[in-house]
Amino acid sequence: MDAQTKDSGHVQSRRAWRRFGLLVLILLLAAGAYLGWERGFREQPQPAWVFESAESRFKYGSIGAEHDAGVPYWIFYVLPRVFPEKFRQDGRIAPGGYAALGVAWEEGQELPVGFTKKTIGFPRVANNCAACHTTTYRLSADAKPVFVTAGAGHTVNIQNFFRLLIDCAKDPRFDADILMAEINRVTRLDIIDSLLYRFLVIPITKKRLLEREAQFAWLYRQDFPDWGRGRDDAMNLTKYFMIRAPMDDTFGPTDIPAIWNLGKFHWDKGHRLNYAGDSHDARSVVIDSALGVLGAAPADKADFLEQVQWLQDYLTRKQPPKFPLPVDASRAAAGKPLFDAHCAACHASARTGTRIPLAEVGTDRGRLDSWNKGAAIQANQTVAAMGITRRGLVEDDLEGYRIPFLDGLWLRAPYLHNGSVPTLRDLLEPAAKRPTVFWRGYDLLDPVKVGFVTDGDEARRVGTRMDTGEKGGGKQGHEFGTGLSAADKDALVEYLKTL
Amino acid sequence: MPTRAVLPPARWKRRFLILVALTVVLPATIVIWLLGRFGGDSPVDYADPVEHFKYGSTGGEHEMGFPYWIWRALPEVCGHLLPGKGYPSIGMLYEKNPDGSLKDLPVGTSKRRYQGVDRVFVNCAVCHTSTVRAAPDTPPLLVSGMPAALFNMKQFEEFFFNCAADPKFAQEYLIPEIQRQGVGLDLLDRYLVYPLAIGIMRDRVLALKGRFEWVYRQKDWGPGRVDTFNSAKVIFNFPMDHLDPREFDAPADFPSIWLQRPRREPRAMELHWDGNNTDMTERNKSAAFGTGTTPPTIDLARIKRVEDWILDAEPPAFTSLFPVDAALAARGAPIYKEYCAACHGASGRDFSGDRVGRVTPLAEIGTDRRRLDSYTYTLAVNQATLYAGYPWRFTQFHKTNGYANMPLDGIWLRGPYLHNGSVPSLRDLLEPAARRPAVFWRGYDVLDPVKVGFVSDQPEAGGRKFFRFDTSQPGNGNGGHEGRAYGTELSAADKAALVEFLKTF
Secondary structure, three states, rough: OOOOOOOOHHHHHHHHHHHHHHHHHHHHHHHHHHHHHHOOEEEEEEOHHHHHOOHHEEEEOOOOOOOOEEHHHHHHHHHHOOOOOOOOOOOEEEOOHHHOOOOOOOOOOOOOOEEEEEEOOOOEEEEEHHHEEEEEOOOOOOOOOEEEEHHHOOOOOOHHHHHHHHHHHHOOOHHHHHHHHHHHHHHHOOHHHHHHHHHHHHHHHHHHHHHHHOOHHHHEEEEEEOOOOEOOOOOHHHHHHHHOOOOOOOOOOOOOOOOOOHHHHHHHOOOOOOOOOEOHHHHHHHHHHHHHHHOOOOOOEEEEEEEHHHHHHHHHHHOOOOOOOOOOOOHHHHHHHHHHHOOHHHOOOOOOEEEEEEHOOOOOOOOHOOOOOHHHHHHHHHHHHOOOOOOOOOOOOEEEEEEEOOOOOHHHOOOOOOOOOOOOHHHHHOOOHHOOEEEEEEEEOOOOOOOOOOOOOOHHOEEEEEEOOOOHHHHHHHOOOOOOOOHHHHHHHHOOOOO | OOOOOOHHHHHHHHHHHHHHHHHHHHHHHHHHHHHHHHHEEOOOOOOHHHHHHHOOOOOOHHOOEHHHHHHHHHHHHHHHHHOOHHHHHOOOOEEEEEEEOEEOOOOEEEEEEOOEEEEEEEHHHHHHEEEEEEOOOOOOOOEEOOOOOOOOOOHHHHHHHHHHOOOOHHHHHHHHHHHHHOOOOOOHHHHHHHHHHHHHHHHHHHHHHHHHHHHOOOOOOOOOEOOOOHHHHHOOOOOOOOHHHHHHOOOOEEOOOOOOHHHHHOOOOOOOOOOOEEEEEHHHHHHHHHHHHHHHOOOOHHHHHHHHHHHHOOOOOHHHHHOOHHHHHHHHHHHHHHHHHHHHHHOOOOOOOOOOEEEHHHHOOOOOOHHHHHHOOOHHHHHHHOOOOOOOOOOOOOOOEEEEOOOOOHHHHHHOOOOOOEEOOOHHHHOOOHHHOOOOEOOEEEEEEEOOOOOOOOOOEOOEEEEEEEEOOOOOOOOOOOOOHHHHOHHHHHHHHHHHOOOOO
């Protein structure tokens, strides 16, 4: 072998080594990229049981909120253990973890109704519509709760849920050492997941939750009362969260509504949705509400619109439950003509589903002031920019509230848009004689006055205090039928049980 | 260009070998030694299932284990925090070795070497094993699987928290005590492992103290009882100070855990006093939290051995200590059949009966309600998150509105009676509540063969003070399970016959 060939042999083998090294490097990078995708982003379908029935899908099926609004599962899991003092209600510590927030939670379920678990790289928890739109009620204090999907979530304290996540993120104990110590007590993450949690998932979650703080500043205003259980300052949520409007002084908390039987709304008959008739049709409301839950533009638009269609179909078909106790037929029959004479003109007529001027109904105006034409235009633009077409929000000055349909009325307490009147029977009293202070969110049914039990030891312990003298909580207005005799009122209430 | 001196190959070789020795062989040796010394995770095992039940591991030592020598030294160093001498003073039982000396650990504790330290913690037997005697001067018979009627769990917990907070919980006190016990700790243990372990253990116990603080504010449970489901709330770190006060002071008797199979087959019974779960494996894993296990550290293989054993383990017969009057018992049989069998099973081995293992509503049974109220719907749904991520996540816990009707196998060893142990004997239980003892003493292992239950009318015996059980205290109510249907209106002769029949269970 002469020197030259030896040299070229060297060069060749060096090249081969270099090529080999490069290959190894590429393979390593590819493996790293795959692992990163697998553990960080790979989307896995939810387990089959979620889709076993329409009910279970509505309760536990993901609508895609895990992408942006999702909280990593193990962080969500240990928050109640690390920060029990931050689970609060009316300023008091409320024991019981997430259950203390009044969520509907079925025995044996890993998560409350409306909380979805989906793996996108790692398991995450987010919400769907059922978190707010599931009613629980009980017929006796020692009975199990009955769950009614698409009903009003009168027990859930969503303001405190929002605050909770931010409060935890702000706490210096929200750090990898402390959270990992608690997580290691409940599960064994493999080395990769442990490292991911410690160095990425926990810090990023903290950062993202803190980013919400500015948008949610109005949740912490001392000059506003707490929403309490079952209420939602919905239009301000839209203003500050979706269109990033600057904070103003309006406050319009309203009852979380029942959303069953959407088929009753006919756009062409002038029916509008939301409390002030702010939205044109059911589809628009489903889209806008779902976007609120997602907290961002959908990651997969086609999938999102399919979900919306499914929800709309489900909610169109879903009917309210019948009153679960015997109704006195003869008394109800006596109530029917009273209903026809005093209620039907608005609640069972062509006017139903359309707007009634505020001057005519006279209820609290806080909710009206929390929304405006400009906001509607902006919100419509925001959604349009996502490439989603819908009839959308009404771009107009709205000076009145939509007259509600009364289907399933017995399960929609407390009454009036702002939930300021505990029972139907109370609503038939003049405003001055309606309760001034009561407790919301206890789920024991009051079958006589029709509504939930709103006072007494248990109601005070479980519920949140509602003071109708506070901002947005006025119980005035809708003084219709309030001059009837007591017997007539009772008969009318009996009839209302049948709706 | 200056030329360097070329070293002979031999020196290169030597340098290379030294280099290898320094960079590879030495560190590798150290690592292997360290792994051997501190790696490992090896429990002490027992081939015999009963020995395993008494001394085998559930895996609780991983998270909660006390270093063995600290466990041994604590009763001496913190003796002032115990009611008497050593662990026996809080009702722990020591068996004897074949040579007559006491075993080094009491029944219901297990040992595991983990992270280079022998650790000790409790297992199932600490709450489910006890002794019984025919007379004060006869030797005790140890019965595995019976309620630990002597073990005072509240004192046990308080002892460790108080001791950890005591100035004497320090190496200056503990290490000399360990050495006094005649142990030659090696240098590493003496100067590194144990000093470190003492600090770590104190921090751990004190960190948990906040979560267990509520225990101090509870009325004394006395021996043989535990506030099971308030303890379960600690798993979730519920802020105990803010719970509804009606949930507290809910101690209940430890149950017997023999003959589990007929509780599962042919029909799964409602387990726990309030019948909150029908799934035996969940019930077992739930109870295992009490032995310090966590989902990642539980030793399922070893717990399985206990689970298998309790399926068919049998209680000893009453006749192993006392005779039964067969004629009288035969007279009691039809009375039992008429009054008791529908809820409590056809016999001590045949658990058939429509209402056996099912919940009787509180309004009907009328016994003390605190244990029922301590188990809340809120707790039930939270329990459904336990073992999340594992195929055996809990799914069966549920809130009930009463107490479950229990089979009566080995009932003679299960006194005091009712879920809260508020009635000292079977004979007393057949009296209307107003005539049951309002005050009695728990914690004696001498059996009263006439009334059937442990002797309960003496505040102390043999130098040992018993626990004064006051039925007027919250959670201790002795009402309920009374009225014609419950046999409290039978004649005295019928009651005696019925009690005699129950001795055959």
